[in-house]
Amino acid sequence: MLRILVCVSGGGTNLQAVIDAIGSGSLTNTEIIGVISNNKNAYALTRAEQNGIDAVCVSPKDFPDREAFNRAFLEKVNEYHPDLIVLAGFLVAIPAAMIESYRNRIINIHPSLIPSFCGVGFYGLKVHEAALARGVKVTGATVHFVDEGTDTGPIILQKSVQVHQDDTPKTLQQRVMEEAEWQLLPQAIDMIANGRISVEDGKVRYK
Template sequence: MLRVVVLVSGGGTNLQAIIDAIAAGKVKNAQIVGVISNNKTVKSLERARNAGIPAVCVSPKDYESREVFNEALLAKVKEFAPDLIVLAGFLVKIPEAMVHEYSNRIINIHPSLIPSFCGVGYYGLHVHEKALERGVKVTGATVHFVNEGMDEGPIIAQKAVAVEDDDTPETLQRRVMEQAEWLLLPKAVDDIANGRICVVNGKVKHTNSEN
């Protein structure tokens, strides 16, 4: 059984998508053993507790320096003994020590088709604002492994979403969530839990094997 820890900063809709997919049997051989947020007031913690999942807040504001926070965050993650860490809208840069400790065991969901609209400053609604400013006709979402770079890890899966002429950042964000993010992220967890993907020479290889 794959032990999953989810890190989230906001409302937790991607977290909920994983919770629902596990409950529906769409994600097999995986369980969420903990949820960590950097904000104690967000709905994601409530979503976790409603599902019977331990949920805690580890906020940079509660520590004297970013280095001390990084140590505390990594220590809390280790307490849950995860096999996989999922960044589901986690807006805090995770420490390099965590990336090294959990190499090819951390995945992230990004609301664009990487390499478009990614990197420093591209997160949440800002991504969709920039996509509309640029006038792109197709956007989407990407699930990727996390490495030391910003949105540069091996890509696991992508799904395209059409941009409509009357879109606002909010309507586009919602469509990308519904048509891409909430489908891609649970599927990636299921694929990892059941041995269907691996990283070879810096790229993700999909297989048909089952654990």
């Protein structure tokens, strides 16, 4: 059984997609052992509690500096003894020590087809604003392993989504979530839980 810890900053729709996939049986051999948010008002914490999942807030605002927060955050993560850490809309930079400790055991969902519209400064609606400003006709989402860069780790899964002429950043964000993110994240976790992928030479291989 793959023990996953989900980190989230906001509403937790991707967390809900994982919860629902476990409930429906489409995501197998997996249990959510905890949810960590950096935001005490995140609705994701409520979603976790409603589903009987341990939930806690670890906020940078509660620490004198980022180094102290990073230590406390990693300590809390380690308490759960996760097999896999899932970043589901987590808007905090992951400490280097945590990436080292959990090499190829942290995954992230990003709302574009990496390497487009990714990296520092591309998060939330900003990604979709940039896609519309560039006039792309296809966008999507990517699940990837986390390394020391920003959105630079090995890509696990990608799914494309059509851009409509009358899209706004919000309508595009919603379509990318519904048609790509909420499908890809449970699928990627299921593949990991059932030993169907490996990382070789910085690339994901399917077994």
